[in-house]
Amino acid sequence: MRTLIKLLIALPLLAHPVAAQDIFQPLQDMVDELTNPPPRPPRTPAPKAPVAVAPEAPPVPRPRPPSLPDVPVVEAPAVPDAAEEAVDEQAVEEPVEPEVEAKPEVEAKPERVYQVACPAVIQGLVEAEMAPPLSEGICGEQSPLVVTGVLSKGRMVPLSSPVTTNCQMASALPDWVETVDGYAETMLESRLAQVDTGTSYMCRNRYSAENGFTSEHGFANAVDVTGFTLEDGRSIGVEGDWMPAAEPEGRLLRLAHDAACGDFMTVLGPEANAEHHDHLHLDMGCHGQSCTTRICE
Template sequence: MRHAVALALVAALAACGTSVPDRPKAVRAPAPPPIAGEACFRALEAQGVIFRPLPQTVSTGGCTLEQGVRVEGMSAALNRPVTLSCPTARLVDRWMDEVVQPAARRHLRTRVATVHQAGGYVCRGTRNGRLSEHARGRAIDIWGFELADGSKAVVRDHWHGAGARSRFLQEVGRKSCGLFHVVLGPPSDADHHDHLHLDLGEWKLCQV
């Protein structure tokens, strides 16, 4: 019974508005180290992230974003600005340096110039009627990467296969699980066939 309840909660809290398949088992994620208010903004600035702090609390349609930032640039460029919680923005920047760029060098012999994302903070729920982690600014969806030579590695087109771009994307997916609490990709369900969902929510789940 407890196993079924845990899986139901993960489906409500972790996914981008979809249910999570019955594999693997989800567990409670450890709370991230506390770093609040101006301290987080200073740390984000020290990482070289280009951002604008938002009001302390942003509430829209029943969703609440705390320590929100409007991010315009990171260690790799973004295809467009994204709104995230400050702790999530710090982790995304680390992810670019520690996961994305090493995988690009290893498999593609180049670096990622631009990360293509499909959204961070969005006030929306899941299919179960609970709030998504996007509604707290603790999630981001990634659909592709533009490389320094102008070519792209796109989840929808290149995840499956035996080529270098497939190996790059799948390594990014696997190693994202070491930083984020929930990582969902094409192996998780049909709703994630074209992107990676990365979040810093309350559950730990890796389905890539």
């Protein structure tokens, strides 16, 4: 290969000897360059792409030890030194606690009482005032009335002593008192000046027995009447005037007894038993399955 190159270079020199010297040197440089190429510069390695590093996984938490039960820690009491025991307790000043201002006591509001108004009182048929509820064991009444007078023929006939009763009993009194008032005026020529009353509310059994049913008196549902006082001053009592029956006083008491059987559910007098020898017992108790049966003795 080198021989061929030299031959190709020598041919033009033979044809033009003068110019051979001028062009020899450049050709020789070319041949040298071809035959002896300059050393290549060292290759610089291409920068390597950064290797993606996976994020470091968070450390796995170590298992916690089992929790201990919520038991208060009780410290062992310190053992006092002998020197401390020798110190006079009176000489040691106790810490003074700060005074705490006492809060004012809030007064408790009284419990609200629910009671029912009585139409007989509102209409003026009876003179009465509402009393606080009664509660005594099995006995009691939520809306008791203290009755002091009963309307008859346009005027208020007073009771000898106030009676504590319920609205039902108070509402039945005016018609009965007005009937008796008419009997007294017709038969004895004197109107009623007063109704003489006995027991009203009292928590006890019937006939005051140790056992048995509770009396209607225990529910403020009964009134005892011992007699009547007339406007002319005469006093007619069940105990002293029930007999003889033919006398005007005895007839008035029997008419009063019979008239009560139409206004009250229970009427007991001297003919019923010895317990009622001195009064008429009037109540609004329930008798029978429908509470419509009346007892009149």
